[in-house]
Amino acid sequence: QKEVEQDPGPLSVPEGAIVSLNCTYSNSAFQYFMWYRQYSRKGPELLMYTYSSGNKEDGRFTAQVDKSSKYISLFIRDSQPSDSATYLCAMSIGGTASKLTFGTGTRLQVTL
Amino acid sequence: GAVVSQHPSRVICKSGTSVKIECRSLDFQATTMFWYRQFPKQSLMLMATSNEGSKATYEQGVEKDKFLINHASLTLSTLTVTSAHPEDSSFYICSATQGEYGYTFGSGTRLTVV
Numbered sequence: 001q002k003e004v005e006q007d008p009g010p011l012s013v014p015e016g017a018i019v020s021l022n023c024t025y026s027n028s029a030f031q032y033f034m035w036y037r038q039y040s041r042k043g044p045e046l047l048m049y050t051y052s053s054g055n056k057e058d059g060r061f062t063a064q065v066d067k068s069s070k071y072i073s074l075f076i077r078d079s080q081p082s083d084s085a086t087y088l089c090a091m092s093i094g095g096t097a098s099k100l101t102f103g104t105g106t107r108l109q110v111t112l
Numbered sequence: 113g114a115v116v117s118q119h120p121s122r123v124i125c126k127s128g129t130s131v132k133i134e135c136r137s138l139d140f141q142a143t144t145m146f147w148y149r150q151f152p153k154q155s156l157m158l159m160a161t162s163n164e165g166s167k168a169t170y171e172q173g174v175e176k177d178k179f180l181i182n183h184a185s186l187t188l189s190t191l192t193v194t195s196a197h198p199e200d201s202s203f204y205i206c207s208a209t210q211g212e213y214g215y216t217f218g219s220g221t222r223l224t225v226v
Contacts, residue, residue, distance in 0.1 A: 008153070042220060100215060
């Protein structure tokens with residue numbers, strides 16, 4: 001079993017839809033949770049960062065962490081064609097040089 | 113914000129030659145940098161953790177003699193793919209950390225070995 005599970009998609013939604021992206025994990029030591037967006041042939045860019053359980057909102061993006069269920073989510077409101085990309089969840093135990101463990105990424109396509 | 117510059121963005125080399133990829137943190141000092149490899153439609157696979165002034169820590173299954181990592185300063189880490197073969201063709205990405213969560217990624221290098 002992988003440490004982090006993420007549905008690879010592809011997920012296709014119409015413009016304006018609410019998108020829900022999810023990851024589950026098995027290592028209860030993970031404390032830091034991140035969502036990255038990666039466009040084709042580019043490096044990942046950080047979208048959201050959360051520490052421990054709870055919600056965090058930034059513009060159209062909301063990140064949720066439920067440590068009791070080992071489940072994290074990213075919601076995108078009013079999705080735009082420019083949101084079409086691969087979304088990667090990542091998590092770490094913590095510490096200044098803690099390595100990230102990534103999900104496989106979900107490919108999202110927002111259609112006009 | 114934090115910027116990590118990775119160079120070159122694309123490189124094509126002949127089988128048997130070596131290729132060097134540079135990763136620079138432009139506006140912050142990075143005591144730790146990470147090197148990843150990504151195959152098409154797959155996630156990032158950590159290859160090694162690079163610490164300034166010391167030897168890199170390689171993940172299991174990654175050949176340290178093939179993938180040479182040097183972290184000579186707080187702003188520069190290099191990955192050299194030695195004696196490259198077609199199976200080394202991949203997308204290589206570096207990241208640098210400023211702290212517990214400040215992971216910034218480079219734009220990646222697409223290596224094609226012919």
